[in-house]
Amino acid sequence: xxxxxxxxxxxxxxxxxxxxxxxxxxxxxxxxxxxxxxxxxxxxxxxxxxxxxxxxxxxxxxxxxxxxxxxxxxxxxxxxxxxxxxxxxxxxxxxxxxxxxxxxxxxxxxxxxxxxxxxxxxxxxxxxxxxxxxxxxxxxxxxxxxxxxxxxxxxxxxxxxxxxxxxxxxxxxxxxxxxxxxxxxxxxxxxxxxxxxxxxxxxxxxxxxxxxxxxxxxxxxxxxxxxxxxxxxxxxxxxxxxxxxxxxxxxxxxxxxxxxxxxxxxxxxxxxxxxxxxxxxxxxxxxxxxxxxxxxxxxxxxxxx
Numbered sequence: 001x002x003x004x005x006x007x008x009x010x011x012x013x014x015x016x017x018x019x020x021x022x023x024x025x026x027x028x029x030x031x032x033x034x035x036x037x038x039x040x041x042x043x044x045x046x047x048x049x050x051x052x053x054x055x056x057x058x059x060x061x062x063x064x065x066x067x068x069x070x071x072x073x074x075x076x077x078x079x080x081x082x083x084x085x086x087x088x089x090x091x092x093x094x095x096x097x098x099x100x101x102x103x104x105x106x107x108x109x110x111x112x113x114x115x116x117x118x119x120x121x122x123x124x125x126x127x128x129x130x131x132x133x134x135x136x137x138x139x140x141x142x143x144x145x146x147x148x149x150x151x152x153x154x155x156x157x158x159x160x161x162x163x164x165x166x167x168x169x170x171x172x173x174x175x176x177x178x179x180x181x182x183x184x185x186x187x188x189x190x191x192x193x194x195x196x197x198x199x200x201x202x203x204x205x206x207x208x209x210x211x212x213x214x215x216x217x218x219x220x221x222x223x224x225x226x227x228x229x230x231x232x233x234x235x236x237x238x239x240x241x242x243x244x245x246x247x248x249x250x251x252x253x254x255x256x257x258x259x260x261x262x263x264x265x266x267x268x269x270x271x272x273x274x275x276x277x278x279x280x281x282x283x284x285x286x287x288x289x290x291x292x293x294x295x296x297x298x299x300x301x302x303x304x305x
Contacts, residue, residue, distance in 0.1 A: 003087035058085030129153025163296035
């Protein structure tokens with residue numbers, strides 16, 4: 001079978017290897033799509049993390065089950081929440097599998113995982129209906145957070161993003177207002193549109209110092225900052241404002257797939273609207289290079305093995 005092999009930063013090659021066999025408690029999945037996650041992009045540019053999740057936004061069909069597997073059989077359409085999905089086949093522990101609803105398209109199934117990340121963020125942040133929120137960054141995580149906030153009853157959502165096309169996409173997804181943080185001082189903009197109060201909660205969805213500081217300076221007294229972005233550089237923070245304004249800041253690094261699936265089924269959420277391109281496995285390097293471009297025209301690329 002064909003699989004992507006990470007050789008080093010900006011060096012991914014497609015190789016032919018034997019098709020794996022599922023061990024006890026595992027299933028073999030034929031991969032339909034694997035989305036490129038922001039964490040994958042960081043690893044592509046900087047190197048693999050110690051416990052790398054490279055290639056984990058997958059959907060596919062069960063083709064073989066190992067002994068001791070219960071509840072799954074060949075032919076089942078599944079979401080394998082596991083690494084190694086930039087390949088034609090992957091093995092996955094049965095406890096990391098969810099069944100895809102029968103009426104769900106493959107394209108929608110492929111982006112359940114990023115919606116699940118946003119669902120977890122909103123849940124972990126204890127976000128209440130009717131609050132005001134800022135999202136710094138309109139990439140996949142930011143866009144999914146717009147949808148997640150809508151699902152819990154938050155309709156005043158302000159988004160900052162340097163890319164013109166991504167700001168437009170944020171508006172399509174339901175952002176109340178957007179701005180370019182390179183042209184507008186975000187904290188002043190937020191104070192103006194909230195009558196000097198600041199937003200109740202801010203979501204950092206990029207992973208860089210300027211956006212984190214925008215979030216910290218834009219929340220109200222006793223406001224909350226939820227950090228979703230993956231930081232590869234240290235960030236110096238002036239703590240006086242953080243302490244004097246009694247800000248709460250939490251980091252999130254997990255997902256809630258059942259909640260995401262529930263929203264798709266009951267609220268008509270369409271996360272696949274962020275997909276901008278589908279490329280075959282042979283063009284995986286090209287796909288990653290598209291996502292590193294400063295123009296940020298691509299948002300979510302799916303790899304089809």
